[in-house]
Amino acid sequence: xxxxxxxxxxxxxxxxxxxxxxxxxxxxxxxxxxxxxxxxxxxxxxxxxxxxxxxxxxxxxxxxxxxxxxxxxxxxxxxxxxxxxxxxxxxxxxxxxxxxxxxxxxxxx
Numbered sequence: 001x002x003x004x005x006x007x008x009x010x011x012x013x014x015x016x017x018x019x020x021x022x023x024x025x026x027x028x029x030x031x032x033x034x035x036x037x038x039x040x041x042x043x044x045x046x047x048x049x050x051x052x053x054x055x056x057x058x059x060x061x062x063x064x065x066x067x068x069x070x071x072x073x074x075x076x077x078x079x080x081x082x083x084x085x086x087x088x089x090x091x092x093x094x095x096x097x098x099x100x101x102x103x104x105x106x107x108x109x
Contacts, residue, residue, distance in 0.1 A: 002074065005042075006064055009055025012048060026052070050078040057081035057090060067091065068098040075104045083108070 008029075015025045026048045033043035054077055064070045069077060069090070076097055080090045097107050 001042075002064065002070060002077065003061070005051045005074065006055050006058070006061060008048065009051035009053070010059075010061075012052045013055055016052075053081045054078065057087070067094065069094040071098050073104075076102075076107055079104060079107055 012025060012029065015029075019025060027045055030043055030045040030048050033040075033048075037043065057080065058064050058067075058069060069080070072094055076094070080094060084090045084093065093107065096102065
């Protein structure tokens with residue numbers, strides 16, 4: 001699921017780069033995904049923005065699979081780019097969250 005979210009986030013970044021930020025890419029994609037997959041959860045507009053932030057924070061898919069971030073739950077992953085701009089800090093916190101089994105609340109603190 002994490003890989004799917006990264007792919008969707010990457011596609012959003014590409015489309016926004018090509019069409020421009022104000023092109024309502026995220027809103028249209030959310031509507032299209034919910035229409036196409038009505039039984040699936042996780043395709044809200046706000047979650048798509050999280051996917052976009054995720055792909056922007058980890059632009060290399062290999063970094064996700066091979067790094068600790070790939071072993072974190074989605075709630076942890078979306079917290080990291082929300083709170084940390086520095087990629088080194090994100091990597092450190094993701095590694096510690098995996099190593100010590102931090103809950104999302106511990107990660108937030």
